[in-house]
Structures are given as structure tokens and as C-alpha cells.
Amino acid sequence: MLLAFMLGTGTSAVMAQAPNDLVEKQIFTTHDFATYNGQQIAEVNVGWEAYGELNAAKDNVILITHFFSGNSHAAGRYTAGDALPGYWDAIIGPGKAIDTNLYYVVSSDTLVNQEPYNPRVTTTGPATINPATGKPYALDFPVVTIRDFVNVQKALLDSLGIEKLHAVVGASMGSLQALDWAAAYPDFVERVISVIGAGAVDPWTIATLQQWANPIIADPNWNEGNYYDADAPTEGLRQALGMVTLQAMHPQMFNQLYANSSARETAPLHNIRENFSVVNQLNAAAAARTANADANHLLYLVRANQLFMAGFAEDLETGLRPVTARTLFLPASNDLLLQPYLAQEAYNTLRELGKDTYYEEIEGPWGHLDGVYMLEQKAALIRDFLATTGQ
Amino acid sequence: MLLAFMLGTGTSAVMAQAPNDLVEKQIFTTHDFATYNGQQIAEVNVGWEAYGELNAAKDNVILITHFFSGNSHAAGRYTAGDALPGYWDAIIGPGKAIDTNLYYVVSSDTLVNQEPYNPRVTTTGPATINPATGKPYALDFPVVTIRDFVNVQKALLDSLGIEKLHAVVGASMGSLQALDWAAAYPDFVERVISVIGAGAVDPWTIATLQQWANPIIADPNWNEGNYYDADAPTEGLRQALGMVTLQAMHPQMFNQLYANSSARETAPLHNIRENFSVVNQLNAAAAARTANADANHLLYLVRANQLFMAGFAEDLETGLRPVTARTLFLPASNDLLLQPYLAQEAYNTLRELGKDTYYEEIEGPWGHLDGVYMLEQKAALIRDFLATTGQ
Structure with missing residues (x-):
């Protein structure tokens, strides 16, 4: 986000115990990827990065899923001279709310990322060369969904031998992925934090997108x-x-x-x-x-968001029924884009299903962007939520 | 508004004492109109209509100023077979909140009205033939402001021998005209009702428009x-x-x-x-x-709204200082377009200036359109406000 410089890391009240190590971007490749709508992508490449150390049991993993205009750079710096760290650096790092002294934090670029020409982004989408023709796919690229974003991340984690997520945490479009993870792979996901998110996209949001x-x-x-x-x-x-x-x-x-x-x-x-x-x-x-x-x-990203209903079932209740993860919803009171009623709907549905779920609003002047720039006000809540045990 | 059929007049709780007479559209013409930005328009034509009877003293006049997508058809029907009455028919008519048994209610089309090809609209703007060239003005038409809309209405009222307005009442863009009337012609205007309105347009609204x-x-x-x-x-x-x-x-x-x-x-x-x-x-x-x-x-209408600050002075306080009218602000709680903070700013400025001003919010599910479709919930308040006397 261009606006990141406006707050930068100056808002960081939790001081890092030590500077983050430099972050290294890696690339994950998978072949013959089957899309939710029944098509195939011959080769998928996405960038990813990680902060902290994977423990021997491989059970200390937190996945961060990015927002519409974002990418996998959630925390840290690539070089000591970087003007800005990743977008959630205020809450991800040693001693921070998502403590990289405890957790191995993984973040990946999505399919059809908005910025395929950003040298720090690796993504697969309509601008990618179609191996069948030697030219960019353009509109021959299949329509992809948030479920496909989740499935690429699942393949990445499988490749790392990870069989359990301590948590999935995402803002906005990232929150859609986080919640769908819990619906698609309930045995895999222990906790979800949905920031400025929704359980399903409604007609108003479809039209707005x-x-x-x-x-x-x-x-x-x-x-x-x-x-x-x-x-x-x-x-x-x-x-x-x-x-x-x-x-x-x-x-x-x-x-x-x-x-x-x-x-x-x-x-x-x-x-x-x-x-x-x-x-x-x-x-x-x-x-x-x-x-x-x-x-x-951008067209494909819009479409992926418009098609979202967690669980991809006939209705939200059916889609969320398999969820076993504990969930925390953090919408922003002043959000004009994904207003709190959307997170409330998902929270209420989970409550009615008897699930363990929590809801609290972020306050701030940014609106939707409070989920990116003002999340640190929920640092203690996030830390406590991540420390909960038992189902 | 196309959506008018959805509520129609079914929401009318105040029953009319008698059906409105049929409404007749009239045309007002003025020449060599001097615009606020220092240009001239050789001939201005605007449509207007009226409901009720002008009294002998000509002091029972209420002016209705229309919203962005609207026109002068605020109440009544042109023919007995009209599917819909004017947009505020629920509050304008015999025995209604704006009682045409008491008041002579005048409503006119603005300059650069969005619908010059609507057979019921008469307006002057870029689609009008420029007498100097025999072709439409296009972008040679001067940029016009809300003050120009007010000045055309002033010329219309002058032509009718009207020297005093009991009230000016408008929704949205109409509210801008209503408040500017009180700032521009303080001796002329006794009361203003600003519905879903603003005192000045802020950068967010400029960008949104x-x-x-x-x-x-x-x-x-x-x-x-x-x-x-x-x-x-x-x-x-x-x-x-x-x-x-x-x-x-x-x-x-x-x-x-x-x-x-x-x-x-x-x-x-x-x-x-x-x-x-x-x-x-x-x-x-x-x-x-x-x-x-x-x-x-539409471009010119957007511009007229973007340029609005009541009183057209260096700041809102200076612009509102001349106001002697009693003012009532009725923003809609759920309005996402002109949010209540905008009306609050005007209300607070008038209060700080020691003016007689009131504020109450309209509740409803429509958002901005609550000012058009749900205003009847304030019928008693509007009736009482119009009945107040003394400064």
C-alpha cells in the first residue's frame, strides 16, 4: 500500500526485542493445479516468505493471507536499507503480538495478484505465459476463487511438511482466505483471525467491487x-x-x-x-x-472476491458447519467498504452453530485501512487468542 | 429517481385532505444571466411548478430545491393517470407536513439539470444551443455553482413579485441551495430545512463525486x-x-x-x-x-456540487455569518454519501455563531435516499418548524 509511509512503523508501541532478520523471498511451484471451477492451470508459481523458526514438530505455524492490493510482504525488510517493512510489521516480529520467537509465520502471494510486475511479487494469472500457446493467458486464464488461493497455500504447506496451522490471520481479502481455510481444512486449522472481513460477499459488495x-x-x-x-x-x-x-x-x-x-x-x-x-x-x-x-x-481479483462465500456451500451456515477452529473477528467500526455487519454475520452464524467465536471492533480514523494501520491496538487480544489451547 | 416506484406513496401515513390539483409545468426565462465565476449566459430557461395558492401579501411561499438526479417535480401529478407523483408528495400537499392549504410551494429545475431530454424538464446547460454559434455550448458553457442555481431561483421569484420566503427546503444538492439561499439573501429567507445535506463539500466528497x-x-x-x-x-x-x-x-x-x-x-x-x-x-x-x-x-452538476461552500466566502463561518434564518438539519444516520458529520459541521458552525438552529437524524434502511423516501417520519417536526414565528 502506497499509504504505508504515512504511519510507517512510528505507531509501534510494542518494541521489538531484536531487529528482524532480513526477509528472503522464495518461490513455490506446483503443476496441474485443479481450480475450484473445474479447470486446470499447468504451472502455478507464487512468492512466499517466512519469519521465525519452524519447530521440530512443525506445529508452530501461522499463515498470513494478504489483502486485495497487498502481497506476501507482511513483516520485516528485504534489505537493511528498505524504506518500509512489511504491512503488518507492527504486529509480527520478535516479542510482538504475533511473536516470531514463538511462531513460524508464513505468508504467500495469491494467484492473480494485482502486481505481477512488482519485482517482489511472484504470481500466476492472465499476464502469465500460457505454456500451451507461448503467449499470456489473458482471458483464457480460468476464473479463480478464494478457495483456489487457499489450495495453493495448502500445496505450499504440504511441500514444507506442515500438517497443522496454529492460526490463519488475514485482513480484508486475507480474512476471506483465513475463514475459508477453516471451512475447507477443518483438521488443519486451529485458530482464525478475520480482520476487516466477511463470511460471504453480499449484493452490495458485489456491485461495489x-x-x-x-x-x-x-x-x-x-x-x-x-x-x-x-x-x-x-x-x-x-x-x-x-x-x-x-x-x-x-x-x-x-x-x-x-x-x-x-x-x-x-x-x-x-x-x-x-x-x-x-x-x-x-x-x-x-x-x-x-x-x-x-x-x-485486477479483474480476476475483483471476481475472486465477488464469488466468496466461506465454505463454498449452498449457504453460509452449511459452509461454516465443518469449522473446528476458534475464530476471532476484528472488523473496523468506521469501515465503509466491508462494514462490520459482514463480520457480524459470520460471527453470528458460527455462534448459532455452537462454535467458539469472538468479536471485537477496531477503532480508528482510516476506515477499512484501520485493519492494516491500527490493528496494533488489538495486540494483547491477538496474543491471548493465539495462546489459547484446547478446543 | 427510478426507485421511487418501490415505496411510491404507500408510505403515506398523513392522508391528504383532498387530492392535489393537477400540476402544471411552467417555464421561466431570464436574459444576460451573470454567473458567479464572472461569465454570462445569454438566455436561461428553467422549468418550474407550484402547489397551493399565493396569498395576497405574497408571504406564504416555500421554495423546494431539488437533488442531483431530480427535477422540479416535487409533488402532485401532471395527469390523473401519472404512475407516480412528485418525489416528496408524502410531505407536500393539502394537510401534509408542508401544507399546501397554508403555503404556496414553488419548485424549479436547476441549471445543468441531469436530464435535459426529459420532456418534463427545462434546463439550460452544455446541451443548450449557444445563440452565438447556433450549436450546443458543450464545454463553452460556463462552470456554474450552487450560487448560480440560487440566483436563477431568485430571478424567478422576483418575476412573481415575491420578496420573502417562508422557507427553503431541499434534500442533498437541494440542501446546498437551501442553505446558500439563507447566506446569500438573508433578508429574504426566514427558515431553511437542510435534508441529507452539508454546509461545505470536503475533499472526500470532492473525490467521491x-x-x-x-x-x-x-x-x-x-x-x-x-x-x-x-x-x-x-x-x-x-x-x-x-x-x-x-x-x-x-x-x-x-x-x-x-x-x-x-x-x-x-x-x-x-x-x-x-x-x-x-x-x-x-x-x-x-x-x-x-x-x-x-x-x-452530469459533469457540470458534479462540478457545481464539488465547488460548494455555503456563503461562498473564505471559510464556512464567514459564509454563514449573515444568516438570519432559523435552520433545521435532517441528515440520515445511515447515509454513506453525505454522512451526518457534514450536516453537523454546518449546525455546529451556526450554533457557535449564536444562530437559531436544530438538528435531528432520519432513521432508515435506504442510506442517503432516506432523505427522499423516509422524510415523512419527520412530518410533525417539519410542520412545527414551519409554524415557528419570531427571530
């Missing part, structure tokens, strides 16, 4: 997804990324960040072609982000 | 606004209108209306080119609305 796809589809350069040997639909992608940034924020923080813009600016008063300063700033930030991003990948 | 302009500007048919003798940017306009509909609603009602759509639909699971049912329904509704709408008009 579609807003991010529309400008790409409308861009003439998109050309039904076939733009890899021509000009990319950069303008549509920029519009989409600008909406993601705006809609993930509450006015409270947004108005602080753009306090230099106002209704009384004179350029837009005198010329319909001129924009307000806030619009120019958002446009420039989004334009910068297009460099690492791929328009088709 | 810009989302509606972006797909039009990105549509190749838009052609810098010059499309009147070619294909119009209908796809961009459709996207914009779809966003207006979605963003004006809270998930609570949206999910009821589109309960037939779900994350578990199979067509979008198997084909990235297929849409969810809710998306198809929204697209179809928005496409139908493009017929009466003009893309440039």
Missing part, C-alpha cells in the same frame, strides 16, 4: 483482455486503483491527508477541464501504481 | 465534450448513473432489492465475461436512464 472493474472493461485499450502486445488499458487501471484507494478510506483520515484541497479552489471554478488538487493527487498516486499492476489481474 | 465524472471523460465518444452531432458517450454515462444509484444506497436496502443475486451464481464462476445478476440489473437500470440524461450536464 464491480465499480473497480468497469473502467478497465470500458477502456478501448483493454480489447477483451488482449493487450499484452499493444498499449495496456492504463487509463482504466488508473481509475480503478484510484477508486480502491478512496473507497478503502473513511473521510476522517482522507480529509486530513488532503486538507490542502478545498471546494473554494479557483482553477476548477473557472475551467471545467481543470481538476481539484485532491483529484490531481489521487490521479498521480494511482498512475504511479499502474506500473506494477495488470488490468486483467 | 469525481468518480461519477471519470467514466464520462474516459469514454472516447465524449471527445472533450463535443459529441452533439455524433455518438454520445453513453457507456460512460451509464457507468456514472450506475454509481450514483449504488452510492446513494445503504447495503441494508440494496441487499433487499437485489436479494436474488449472490456470490454463488454459477455464470460468473465459469466465465470472466459474465456478470452477476445484480450487476446486470444495475447496468440495465442505468442504461434506461441515459435516454433522458446528458453526459456534459
Whole structure:
């Protein structure tokens, strides 16, 4: 997230006991991956990284699942000179809420990651070369779901000989993966922390996500997804990324960040072609982000989120019935994108099923992004939740 | 609003004492209109209508100012066979909260109304023929502001010999006009009711409104606004209108209306080119609305709203200082578009200035649209507020 610099690690109240070791990105490869919708992907590559040490019993593993615009870089730094650490560095590290002195923390890039051109991301999606044709898949890439993201992670953990997850923890799209893990592999998952999440996507959220796809589809350069040997639909992608940034924020923080813009600016008063300063700033930030991003990948990410219902059954209750994990829901009170009612629905469903589940709201000025920037306020709760034992 | 049929007049708890007379649309014309930004419009035409009787003293006038997607049809029917009455018919009429047995209620179309091709709307804007060229103004039309909307209404009232407004009442963009009326013409305005409104537009709202302009500007048919003798940017306009509909609603009602759509639909699971049912329904509704709408008009409407600060002074406090009207703010608790903090800011500013001002929230499942569909719950409050006397 571009905004990470705004808070950086300055908010860290829990001091690390020792600096994190440098993080190393690794690549996991699997072949003939069967997708949830019944298709196959000849070769899947995803990046992953880990913090802490895997114990001999291989039972101290916590999986971190990333959000829509994110990637596997959840904590630490790749080089001592990195300007910023991973997005949840305030809660992942030695002595922190997710204590890497105790846990082996694994985080992987998803399929169809938004940024296939980010040198620190490895992902497989429409921009990947299709071995059958020697050209990018484009729209021949199968529609993938959050369940597919989970299944790639399962294959990665299998390859490491890991047979149990102490916990799965994710924010936003990461929370969808975390909860679906517990539904898909109940014997594997002991705890789930769903941050700014949902149990199932509702029509309002489907329609809201579609807003991010529309400008790409409308861009003439998109050309039904076939733009890899021509000009990319950069303008549509920029519009989409600008909406993601705006809609993930509450006015409270947004108005602080753009306090230099106002209704009384004179350029837009005198010329319909001129924009307000806030619009120019958002446009420039989004334009910068297009460099690492791929328009088709964003479409596939939107679709994966739109198709989400934990457990992928006929309804949420049926989907969540197999869950044996203890679950903790942490929505953000000011979230305008995945409002707390969505986490409440999953929590209530689990309660009615007699499961061990907890719910608490994050307070903050960021809105949806409080789940990324303000989660440290729940550090003690997370630490305690991870320390619980027994079913 | 297309959605009006969903509640219709069925929510009317206050029964009309007698059916409204049929409403007649009239046209007001003024020449050499000086805009706030220092330009001129050779001829302005706007539609207007009225309900009730103007008394001899001409001091029983209530002005209704319309919202973004609305027009002057606030109450009553044009013909006995009209499917729907005006949008606030539940609160305007004989014996209703705004009692046409007592008041002469006037409502006019704004400049740059979204629907210049609606046969019931008369407006002046970029789609109007520029007498200097014999062609539509397109982007040669001056940028206009909420103050210009107010000044056209002032000219209309002047032409009727009206020198005092018992009240100005408006929802959303209408609330901006209502409050600016009190700031611009303090001796003219005795009461203001600001429904789902704001005192000034903040950076978040400027950016949110810009989302509606972006797909039009990105549509190749838009052609810098010059499309009147070619294909119009209908796809961009459709996207914009779809966003207006979605963003004006809270998930609570949206999910009821589109309960037939779900994350578990199979067509979008198997084909990235297929849409969810809710998306198809929204697209179809928005496409139908493009017929009466003009893309440039929507751009100018967005701009007029983005430029709003009541009083058009260096800050809101200075702008509101001249106000002598008693003011009532009625934001909607669930509003996600113009959240209650915006009305609170105006209310608090007026209080600090020692003005006579009131604040109460509308409850409902619609979100922003609660100001249109659920206002009747404040009927007694509105009636009492209109009956207050003395400063």
C-alpha cells in the first residue's frame, strides 16, 4: 500500500526485542493445479516468505493471507536499507503480538495478484505465459476463487511438511482466505483471525467491487483482455486503483491527508477541464501504481472476491458447519467498504452453530485501512487468542 | 429517481385532505444571466411548478430545491393517470407536513439539470444551443455553482413579485441551495430545512463525486465534450448513473432489492465475461436512464456540487455569518454519501455563531435516499418548524 509511509512503523508501541532478520523471498511451484471451477492451470508459481523458526514438530505455524492490493510482504525488510517493512510489521516480529520467537509465520502471494510486475511479487494469472500457446493467458486464464488461493497455500504447506496451522490471520481479502481455510481444512486449522472481513460477499459488495472493474472493461485499450502486445488499458487501471484507494478510506483520515484541497479552489471554478488538487493527487498516486499492476489481474481479483462465500456451500451456515477452529473477528467500526455487519454475520452464524467465536471492533480514523494501520491496538487480544489451547 | 416506484406513496401515513390539483409545468426565462465565476449566459430557461395558492401579501411561499438526479417535480401529478407523483408528495400537499392549504410551494429545475431530454424538464446547460454559434455550448458553457442555481431561483421569484420566503427546503444538492439561499439573501429567507445535506463539500466528497465524472471523460465518444452531432458517450454515462444509484444506497436496502443475486451464481464462476445478476440489473437500470440524461450536464452538476461552500466566502463561518434564518438539519444516520458529520459541521458552525438552529437524524434502511423516501417520519417536526414565528 502506497499509504504505508504515512504511519510507517512510528505507531509501534510494542518494541521489538531484536531487529528482524532480513526477509528472503522464495518461490513455490506446483503443476496441474485443479481450480475450484473445474479447470486446470499447468504451472502455478507464487512468492512466499517466512519469519521465525519452524519447530521440530512443525506445529508452530501461522499463515498470513494478504489483502486485495497487498502481497506476501507482511513483516520485516528485504534489505537493511528498505524504506518500509512489511504491512503488518507492527504486529509480527520478535516479542510482538504475533511473536516470531514463538511462531513460524508464513505468508504467500495469491494467484492473480494485482502486481505481477512488482519485482517482489511472484504470481500466476492472465499476464502469465500460457505454456500451451507461448503467449499470456489473458482471458483464457480460468476464473479463480478464494478457495483456489487457499489450495495453493495448502500445496505450499504440504511441500514444507506442515500438517497443522496454529492460526490463519488475514485482513480484508486475507480474512476471506483465513475463514475459508477453516471451512475447507477443518483438521488443519486451529485458530482464525478475520480482520476487516466477511463470511460471504453480499449484493452490495458485489456491485461495489464491480465499480473497480468497469473502467478497465470500458477502456478501448483493454480489447477483451488482449493487450499484452499493444498499449495496456492504463487509463482504466488508473481509475480503478484510484477508486480502491478512496473507497478503502473513511473521510476522517482522507480529509486530513488532503486538507490542502478545498471546494473554494479557483482553477476548477473557472475551467471545467481543470481538476481539484485532491483529484490531481489521487490521479498521480494511482498512475504511479499502474506500473506494477495488470488490468486483467485486477479483474480476476475483483471476481475472486465477488464469488466468496466461506465454505463454498449452498449457504453460509452449511459452509461454516465443518469449522473446528476458534475464530476471532476484528472488523473496523468506521469501515465503509466491508462494514462490520459482514463480520457480524459470520460471527453470528458460527455462534448459532455452537462454535467458539469472538468479536471485537477496531477503532480508528482510516476506515477499512484501520485493519492494516491500527490493528496494533488489538495486540494483547491477538496474543491471548493465539495462546489459547484446547478446543 | 427510478426507485421511487418501490415505496411510491404507500408510505403515506398523513392522508391528504383532498387530492392535489393537477400540476402544471411552467417555464421561466431570464436574459444576460451573470454567473458567479464572472461569465454570462445569454438566455436561461428553467422549468418550474407550484402547489397551493399565493396569498395576497405574497408571504406564504416555500421554495423546494431539488437533488442531483431530480427535477422540479416535487409533488402532485401532471395527469390523473401519472404512475407516480412528485418525489416528496408524502410531505407536500393539502394537510401534509408542508401544507399546501397554508403555503404556496414553488419548485424549479436547476441549471445543468441531469436530464435535459426529459420532456418534463427545462434546463439550460452544455446541451443548450449557444445563440452565438447556433450549436450546443458543450464545454463553452460556463462552470456554474450552487450560487448560480440560487440566483436563477431568485430571478424567478422576483418575476412573481415575491420578496420573502417562508422557507427553503431541499434534500442533498437541494440542501446546498437551501442553505446558500439563507447566506446569500438573508433578508429574504426566514427558515431553511437542510435534508441529507452539508454546509461545505470536503475533499472526500470532492473525490467521491469525481468518480461519477471519470467514466464520462474516459469514454472516447465524449471527445472533450463535443459529441452533439455524433455518438454520445453513453457507456460512460451509464457507468456514472450506475454509481450514483449504488452510492446513494445503504447495503441494508440494496441487499433487499437485489436479494436474488449472490456470490454463488454459477455464470460468473465459469466465465470472466459474465456478470452477476445484480450487476446486470444495475447496468440495465442505468442504461434506461441515459435516454433522458446528458453526459456534459452530469459533469457540470458534479462540478457545481464539488465547488460548494455555503456563503461562498473564505471559510464556512464567514459564509454563514449573515444568516438570519432559523435552520433545521435532517441528515440520515445511515447515509454513506453525505454522512451526518457534514450536516453537523454546518449546525455546529451556526450554533457557535449564536444562530437559531436544530438538528435531528432520519432513521432508515435506504442510506442517503432516506432523505427522499423516509422524510415523512419527520412530518410533525417539519410542520412545527414551519409554524415557528419570531427571530
